[in-house]
Amino acid sequence: MLPRHxxxxxxxxxxxxxxxxxxxxDRLRRAELPGRSRPGVRVVxxxxxxxAALLCMVLGEVAxxxxxxxxxxxxxAARGWRLLTS
Known part of the structure; x- marks a missing residue:
């Protein structure tokens, strides 16, 4: 903890x-801190x-x-990528 002054x-x-x-x-206040965000849709x-890949492997579906x-x-791999919008 920081000192009072x-x-x-x-x-x-x-x-x-x-x-x-x-x-x-306001933008700083709303910014997300790295490592504290919930898993994104891409990760899920x-x-x-x-x-699904493991299930296909067990069932013998190579494609x-x-x-x-x-x-x-x-x-x-795209977990850290962000789409740029204008």
Missing amino acids: ERRRIAEIEKGLVLQDPDFA LGCVAVV GFLLAGLLATVLL
Whole structure:
């Protein structure tokens, strides 16, 4: 935990930022911290694709295994990718 004088100084900086640029302060407030977010849709779909690939492998469906494995690889590898919107 920070000492009281440092916490007070940070609070002053935050107040100044809100007064100077409220839009930027709002975006910072809403920003997600790395490592604290919930698993995204791509991660969940990637895990489902892994299970489907394993099921296809057990059932002997080579084409299904390859397709599900490829889908799982793409979805799990794309975990950190973000779409840019204008």
